[in-house]
Amino acid sequence: MSQALLDIRGLETAYGAVQVLFGVDMEVHAGEIVAIIGPNGAGKSTVIKSVIGLAPARAGTITFNGRDITREAPHHIPALGIGYVPQGRIVFARMTVEDNLEMGAFLIKDNAKRRQAVEAVFAQFPRLHERRSQLAGSLSGGEQQMLAIGRALMLDPKLVILDEPSLGLSPKYVDLIFEQLVGLKKQGRTLLMVEQNAARALELSDRAYALELGRNRFTGKGAELLANPDVRRMYLGGYGVRTGSAG
Amino acid sequence: MEEILDPIILGQLLIGGLLAGALYALLASGLNLVFGVMRVINIAHAEFMLVGAFGAYVLYTAFGLHPLLALFIVVPAVFGFGWFVQHALVERVVGQPMLTSLLATYGLSIVLLNIGVLIFTSDFKGVPALTGSLVFGEFVLPKPRAVAALVSIVFAVGVYLFLERTRLGKAVRAVSEHPHVATICGIDTKRIRMLTFGLAGAMAGAAGTMLSMIYSFAPESGADFIQKCFAIIVIGGMGNFAGALYGGILLGVVEAFVGGFLSTQWAEATAYLLLVLVLLIRPTGLKGAALAR
Numbered sequence: 001m002s003q004a005l006l007d008i009r010g011l012e013t014a015y016g017a018v019q020v021l022f023g024v025d026m027e028v029h030a031g032e033i034v035a036i037i038g039p040n041g042a043g044k045s046t047v048i049k050s051v052i053g054l055a056p057a058r059a060g061t062i063t064f065n066g067r068d069i070t071r072e073a074p075h076h077i078p079a080l081g082i083g084y085v086p087q088g089r090i091v092f093a094r095m096t097v098e099d100n101l102e103m104g105a106f107l108i109k110d111n112a113k114r115r116q117a118v119e120a121v122f123a124q125f126p127r128l129h130e131r132r133s134q135l136a137g138s139l140s141g142g143e144q145q146m147l148a149i150g151r152a153l154m155l156d157p158k159l160v161i162l163d164e165p166s167l168g169l170s171p172k173y174v175d176l177i178f179e180q181l182v183g184l185k186k187q188g189r190t191l192l193m194v195e196q197n198a199a200r201a202l203e204l205s206d207r208a209y210a211l212e213l214g215r216n217r218f219t220g221k222g223a224e225l226l227a228n229p230d231v232r233r234m235y236l237g238g239y240g241v242r243t244g245s246a247g
Numbered sequence: 248m249e250e251i252l253d254p255i256i257l258g259q260l261l262i263g264g265l266l267a268g269a270l271y272a273l274l275a276s277g278l279n280l281v282f283g284v285m286r287v288i289n290i291a292h293a294e295f296m297l298v299g300a301f302g303a304y305v306l307y308t309a310f311g312l313h314p315l316l317a318l319f320i321v322v323p324a325v326f327g328f329g330w331f332v333q334h335a336l337v338e339r340v341v342g343q344p345m346l347t348s349l350l351a352t353y354g355l356s357i358v359l360l361n362i363g364v365l366i367f368t369s370d371f372k373g374v375p376a377l378t379g380s381l382v383f384g385e386f387v388l389p390k391p392r393a394v395a396a397l398v399s400i401v402f403a404v405g406v407y408l409f410l411e412r413t414r415l416g417k418a419v420r421a422v423s424e425h426p427h428v429a430t431i432c433g434i435d436t437k438r439i440r441m442l443t444f445g446l447a448g449a450m451a452g453a454a455g456t457m458l459s460m461i462y463s464f465a466p467e468s469g470a471d472f473i474q475k476c477f478a479i480i481v482i483g484g485m486g487n488f489a490g491a492l493y494g495g496i497l498l499g500v501v502e503a504f505v506g507g508f509l510s511t512q513w514a515e516a517t518a519y520l521l522l523v524l525v526l527l528i529r530p531t532g533l534k535g536a537a538l539a540r
Contacts, residue, residue, distance in 0.1 A: 052431055078433040086431070092424045095417065103421045106414065107433040114414070151432070 003066065005030045005190055006051065006159060010060035013043075013050045020046045022214045023060065028159065033181065033191040035201035035222065037235050038211035044194040045087060047211070048161050051192075052077045052084050065158070079107055083152030087163035087194075089145040093137030097128055100136050100147055104154030121150045142173030149180060160184060162193040166200065178204055198235045202226040210235055255385045260507040261500060262386060268499020269396035270454055270461075273403045274472060275479035276491035277450035280406070283423040283486030284443045285341045287348040291332075291356035292476060293469030295448045298359070299325050299455025300464050301367060307374045307459075314376050314456050315394065321456050322449045329448020333441045341440065356469065363466025371463040395457035402453045403492055406446060410488060419443055423486065478518035482525045483532050490534030497521070497533075 004027035013021040020043045028034045036044045049055035051062055053074035062070045064080060077084070083104075092100050101118045108114040122129035125146055131139060136147055145165060152160055165181065166174045178200060181191060195201035202208055202222040210218035210231060218231050225231045278292045289295075302321040306312040312320075336355060340348040381388040410416040421429040422439045430436050458464065475498065480486075483494030501521055506514035525533060 054427055054431070074427075074430040075433050075435045077431060084431045086428055090425055090428050092421050092428070094424060095420060099417050102414070103417060103429065103432045103434070106418055106421075109414070111414070155433075 004028060004063075005065060006192065007063040008047070008051070008060070009063075011047065011050055011057055011062065012059040013046050013055050014058050015046075015055065019058075020055075020214050021050070024211065024214065024216055026209055026216075028190060028192050030158070030190050031185070031188065032207060033185055033193070033205045035198075035205035035208040036192070036194045036211060037196075037198040037201055037208055037225075038217070039235070040196075041213070042211040043214040044211055045163050046214075048084075048163055048192065048194055051161060052082065078155050078157070081155075081158040083155065083157035083160045085145075085148045085152045085160065085162040085165060087167065089141065089148045089168075091136040091139070091144050091147050091151070093135065095136060096133050097136055097139070097147055098132040100151055101128070101154055104151035107155060117154050117156075121153055124153070125150050140173075142169055142176060145169060145173065145177055146180070149177075149184075153184075157189070159190045159192060162191065162195075164194055164196055166195065166197050174200070199226070256507070258386055260503045262388060263392075264500030264503030265496060266388070266392040266396040266499070267503065268496035269399040269403075270457060270495075271475060271479060271499050272492045272495025273399035273450055273457075274454040275476040275483070275495045276403055276406070276488050277447035277454075278476050279480040279483065279486060279491035280410075280419075280450075280488055281444060281447045282480065283488065284419060285337070285440050286345070286486075287337055287341060287352065288345070288477075289337070289444075289447070290349060290352040290473060291359055291469075292352075292447070292451055293473040294356045294359035294363075295325060295329065295451035296455035296458065296472060297363060297464065297466060297469055298328065299452030300459040301363065301372070301455075301466075302452070303456040303459040304367075304372050304374055307376055314374055314460050315398070318398070318453060318456050321452050325452025325455075326445040326449035329451075330441045330445035332448070333444035337444060338437065338440065356473075360466050360469065367466060369465050369467060371465045372459075373463040374459040377460050391460040395461055398457050399454060402450055406450060407488060407492070409446075415439075415442070475518045478522045481532060482522055484534040485532065485536040487532065487534045487536065490532055493533050 006028040008024060008026040011021050011024040012019065024047055026047065036047060038044050046055055050057045053072050057070050061068060064082065069080065092103060098118060101121055102114060105114045105117045108117060127143060128147055128150055136144065139147065165177050169177060181204060184191060193201065202225050205222040207220065208222050208225050209216060210225065218225055218228065274296055278289060281287055281289050299321050302324065303314045303317045306317040306320060307314065336351060340351045377391040377394060379390050381390060381393055410420055418429065418434045419439055422434060422436050426436050479494040479498055480491050482497065483490030498518055498521060502514045502517045505517045
């Protein structure tokens with residue numbers, strides 16, 4: 001295998017005295033969609049928070065694009081080519097849709113270039129364009145998730161990291177958001193996502209990591225994991241009726 | 248009673264209230280800006296105002312510099328002082344329980360107050376640089392108050408436009424809503440907090456420079472102002488910049504009418520009566536609190 005775009009080795013992370021990750025290994029290769037699944041408390045979100053520096057690693061290394069980013073401050077992460085969509089589709093509710101996107105392009109100091117970047121994302125999300133002057137807090141949940149994704153794309157990142165992109169969305173919007181993730185892959189972007197909807201995540205992803213209590217448990221192609229009876233029993237809670245649709 | 252309902256007297260009270268309210272608005276909006284961005288209530292905010300007032304006093308007595316010109320020195324100086332205080336002190340208590348930051352800024356206010364007493368004693372000072380009145384028909388505007396109000400409005404609106412329109416100002420608002428998400432947008436939240444505290448200091452410094460022309464003041468004069476500021480930011484909405492502007496002007500006007508109709512003793516209590524009244528009707532303040540994160 002070629003060198004991974006994102007390489008996580010022996011990652012240990014703790015919140016104060018509470019250790020959450022006990023040596024997690026993970027690789028994400030350019031162009032892949034990689035999912036992290038696992039029950040609550042497995043440490044899924046903590047892995048990606050460690051990557052972006054919000055939950056700094058206690059031990060282990062994180063390499064992105066050949067560069068050690070283990071101790072990188074979170075505000076240096078976007079400039080390296082990593083976009084992040086936080087859990088709970090957090091947008092700046094008291095700012096307009098347009099200003100939210102502008103914040104995603106904060107590092108572009110030139111006003112004209114920043115506006116160009118905003119227009120480029122508007123072209124990709126016409127729905128956001130329609131609502132550009134509205135306060136982000138007045139959008140529907142699905143639209144807010146779209147905005148959070150758009151904001152993460154503002155600096156044209158190589159890798160987009162998503163924390164529970166479908167959480168709390170209506171089924172209609174879950175479909176829409178997953179379609180958009182496929183669209184991002186087609187644009188040549190690499191995706192790493194944590195997803196509680198393990199079945200959907202495995203169907204969509206090229207590879208997946210199943211975590212348990214802060215350690216790697218299963219690793220493999222999305223379809224393989226989906227077919228694995230142990231994974232189904234432990235992570236998919238009775239899923240299997242639809243195995244036929246997995247291929 | 249007939250006399251007091253005279254439209255000219257009412258108009259005069261309104262004008263007086265608006266002029267005083269503009270200064271309150273400038274002072275309180277700086278306090279609210281800091282609270283909005285870092286959830287720290289700066290008890291020393293009125294001492295920053297007095298740093299501005301004594302700065303204007305020194306520049307006037309030593310060099311004969313008019314307070315309007317002193318603004319160009321005092322405002323950048325207090326901005327720098329605010330930046331430094333954030334870096335050296337307040338940054339350490341951001342994210343800590345509210346009591347910790349209250350104690351830290353309370354300590355700062357005591358230190359500043361006593362430095363003020365050491366240098367200037369507790370005697371009241373004033374800067375009588377501007378005298379006379381503007382007369383519009385039946386209405387009279389004392390020049391120092393009119394100028395102070397105008398400068399206050401220019402500063403407050405300037406900062407408001409900075410927050411609404413500029414890249415850096417929007418970043419300040421982003422940090423006040425979701426610091427973590429702002430961080431992963433590439434915003435250095437620590438620098439934004441230093442900028443915010445500097446800005447709030449600059450606003451307080453400008454308010455103090457203007458205050459020096461209107462009132463006599465001593466190092467101990469901060470207490471009255473900070474208490475009114477607390478009332479104003481709760482009336483306007485905690486953390487809501489524009490709310491503090493409305494709250495400040497509202498307090499100025501209501502105080503003027505209470506003073507005119509009842510007595511100046513009652514005017515002193517106005518802030519708290521208004522506070523209770525607004526909270527009964529709108530518990531989150533006039534413009535809504537910005538507490539949700």
